[in-house]
Amino acid sequence: MAPPVPQAPEQGPKAGAVVRRTDLDWVRVGAFGLLILYHVGLVYSPYDWHIRSAHIFDGMRQLLLITQPWRLTLLFLISGAALGFVSTGRTALSVLRTRAARLVPPLVFGVVVLVPIQAWIEARDKGSWSAGYWAWMIQQFSPEQMADGLPVNHLWFVVYICAYTLVAIPLLAWPSLTRALADGLERALRGWGLLICPALYLIAARVWLYYFEGITNNLVDDWYNHAQSLAAFLFGFLLARREAVWDGFERLRWPALVVAAGALALALVQAVHPGGGAFHEVPRNAVFALDQWATIVAILGFARRWLRGPQTPLLRYLNDAVFPCYLAHQTVLVVAVWLIRPARLPAAAEIASLVAITFAVSLLIYEAVRRAPLIRPLWGLKPLPRPA
DSSP states (O other): OOOOOOEEEOOSTTBTBEEEOHHHHHHHHHHHHHHHHHHHHHHTSSSOOSSOOSOOOTTHHHHHTTTTTTHHHHHHHHHHHHHHHHHTTSOHHHHHHHHHHHHHHHHHHIIIIIHHHHHHHHHHHTTSOOSOHHHHHHHHTSHHHHHHOOOOGGGHHHHHHHHHHHHHGGGGGOHHHHHHHHHHHHHHTTTTHHHHHHHHHHHHHIIIIIHHHOOOOOTTTOHHHHHHHHHHHHHHHHHTTOHHHHHHHHHTHHHHHHHHHHHHHHHHHHHHSTTTTTGGGHHHHHHHHHHHHHHHHHHHHHHHHHSOSOOOHHHHHHHHHHHHHHHHHHHHHHHHHHHHGGGOOOHHHHHHHHHHHHHHHHHHHHHHHTTOTTTGGGGTOOOOOOOO
C-alpha cells in the first residue's frame, strides 16, 4: 500500500516547518476501505475470483464499476507523492534503504505466510488440490514450483510499488533533470490542462494497450497497467511539492465531478447495453478512462478543500493501521468465506458478516502486531523507538 503521506513545507510565517498532507492521508485511508468493500463485492460477482459465495449477482459488475476505474490509480499517485515528500533533502541511497526496509520484509512475509493460505483454499475450492495445507506448502515451495513463480495475489501492488520506486529513485541523483521534468509537467497541466491532458493520455492507453494487452498483474508483461500506474506514480513523485498543481485540483473539483458523474452514468449504460462493446470497444474504453481521471481530480480537489488540517489521533491511528490491514485483509476475507459459506446464510446476512469480519479481524491483527517489536517490520510498521 501507499506509505503514509508525510510532509509539505508550511507556507507563511513558519516557512521551513513541516506539516502532514492530511488531505492525502484521508484519501489513502478511504481508498483502502473501498478496497475491502471491492474485494467483498468480488466474492458475489460473476468474475472468477479466488473464492466465491453461493450467492452470485450479475448486477455486481455494475456496482464494482463505481470504483474500479480509479481506485488503484489514485493509490499509485498517492504512493508516488509520498515518495516525493520523504525524498526531499535525502540521497538516493538513503531513500532506497528506507523504502526497502519498509516494503521488502512485508512482501517476503506475505508471499511465504499470508498468500499460501489463500492459494490453498482456492485450490481446494476449485477442485485442483485435495491434500492438506502442509502438503500444499511443500509443493508450493518446491524447486519446480518456485521456478515457475510464486503467486503474490493482492500483494502484486507491493511488487509494483517496489519496482516503481526503483524507477523513480535514480532521478534523485539528477536533480536538474527531475526539476526540468516537473517544470514541464506543471506547465502542461496549467488551467484546464490538469483535467484534459492526463485524461487524453489515459484514454489512449486504454483504447490501445488495454484493448490489445489487457491486465495481467504480472510485472514483466503488464504493459497497460504500467502505462497507467507507473505514470500515476511518477506524476505524484514529480509534482508532490508543486502547490500550483494541487491548487489546480481544488479549482477543478466541481467540473471534474460533473464529468465523472456523466462518464460513470454512461459507463453503467454501456455495461448493460448489448452494443456497449461496439467499435472495437473504443467508446467504452474512452469513457472508462475519462471517468478514471475525472474522479481522481474531483477526489483530490475536494480533499484539498475540506480535509486539510492538523493530524488527529484517529487519522494517526488509521495511517499506521492501513499497511498491516492491507497485508491481512484478503487472507482474512478468503478464510471467512471458506468458513461461513457452508452455513448458507441469506445473502444480506452473509455480506454484512464478511464486511464486519474482514475489517474487525484485520484491525485485531494490527493491534496485535503493533505491540510485538520483533514482528512489526514484517507487517510494514517502523520499529518501536528505543528507550532513552
